[in-house]
Amino acid sequence: MKTAEPALNQSQKATRSRMGNRMKESITGWVFVGIAALLICIFFFYPMIQALILSFQTGKGMNLKFNGLDNYTxxxxxxxxxxxxxxxxxxxxxxxxxxxxxxxxxxxxxxxxNLKFKGFFRTAIFLPCITSLVAYSVVFKYLFAPDGLVNGMLLGLHVIGTPIQWITDPFWAKITIIIAITWRWTGYNMIFYLSGLQNIDSSIYEAARIDGASAVRQFFSITVPLLKPIILFTSITSTIGTLQLFDEVVNITKGGPGNATTTISQYIYNLSFKYSPDFGYAATVSYSIVIMVIILSFIQFKVAGERNG
Structure with missing residues (x-):
């Protein structure tokens, strides 16, 4: 009996030690999660709630008062x-x-x-994503100027007879913004598709080739269906990014001519800092973007769900 007691005590000590270690790991984990959650609440949720409250107010500076749904109407x-x-x-x-x-x-x-220099091409296409928004917008502004490189090339090739007013014409100004955004963010979405393609088993394509499927048939019957989750993800993130479009418009066209290229985000900036400051109405316009994002994301999820079904 005297020899059994030390063994029992040793087993209890080992159990308590394991429980203590698990408790420490659990506490450490909750500390990290708690700090992250606190920072998210302070820097994300609190400003969102304050902006929502502000959207129901009107006035100048700190002299604000509630005006119900007047801002939304x-x-x-x-x-x-x-x-x-x-x-x-x-x-x-x-x-x-x-x-x-x-x-x-x-x-x-x-x-x-079989493609050579794949790393170079991937890097070259992705590079626009990490360039400065202001820098590349200024470059585009000069490229598409009346005497810029683009008009010079088109005139040299006899595609056009007179320079296109890319910046000052309402129609062409929109085209310029679309070209600029596409140039910058195509490489960003390409990375997601590349990662998805590399996770598709090559034997699937080999079996399709043996069955006589052409490259086009493989693309629409294998690649697109297997990449549907990634296509949905990139569509939603691109939609959100476009609804928040600001830098390109401000730096290339300044919203002009007139308001022909003004975006919602630029209008929010103008309401807050350019016009007579109206922070309440600016917050309301901000929440209109939130509503649009929710509606469009729901539609995209719904369409993708129905197609998957």
Missing amino acids: RLFIDTTFIMAVKNTFIYLLFQVPLMVVLALFISVLLNDR
């Missing part, structure tokens, strides 16, 4: 806001599908095993 009669929404949705409807299709096409080409 004002959205429907604000011609500048309506113009900004139209411009933003034009960018959205043309640029997002173009960018997604182009990124998917490029990723398929760069995933070819």
